[in-house]
Amino acid sequence: MSEDARFEDGVASSLNIGAQDADDLKILSALVQDAIFPTTEMRYFASERRFAVLLNRFRWEEERTPKPERVQSVLHFSDVTSVSSQGIDRADKDMVLSVLSVEFEAGEAPSGHVIxxxxxxxxxxxxxxxxxxxxxxxxxxxxxxxKKIPNHE
Structure with missing residues (x-):
């Protein structure tokens, strides 16, 4: 029986980081900038208060590779009480979304909104x-x- 490849089998190291304040989130936001995902790869688990997205993330942190790389990553949020969106047609299963940024708007501490x-x-x-x-x-x-680095001209 063959086994699926694991990230650890590769040469590069995988990311596994967290954010618990706005400063941490700025770093995480930079790492997911230009990540793409279809609408079908985001889920809200209301009873578990979790929201997750499977992203195809551009590897901004890896400058040593001769060719631009992507990697699939899970962006996971805990303690989520509700989710809303605009400009997304959830019925369009072929719609691909691209992340520009992830920001935190503080409310009554420690609550707030992630955008x-x-x-x-x-x-x-x-x-x-x-x-x-x-x-x-x-x-x-x-x-x-x-085979190109994302460009924001």
Whole structure:
């Protein structure tokens, strides 16, 4: 019986980081900038108060590779009390979204709102009791299909 490849089998190291305050979230936001995902890869588990997205993340942290790379990563939020969005057609199963930033708007401490700003005027807003976010790479890196570094001209 063959076994699936694991990230640990590769040469590069995987990310597994968290954010529990706005400063931490700025670092995480930089790492997920230009990540892409289809609408079908985001889920809100209301009874568990969790929201998760499976992203195809551009590996901004890896400058040593000769070709631009992406990796699949899970962006996970805990203590989520509600989720809303704009500019996203959930019925369009082929819609691909691109992350521009992830920011925290503080409310009555420690609660607030996490805003995932998406390209094309889309956004996802998570109401959270406290900021508790993790980003974990779950596959080995692969050469970006475009073979280009994302450009924001």
């Amino acid at each position: 995932l700003t998406l390209a094309g005027d889309g956004a996802i807003r998570l109401d959270v009791e406290a900021l508790d976010v993790t980003l974990k790479d779950v596959t080995r890196p692969y050469v970006a299909p475009s």
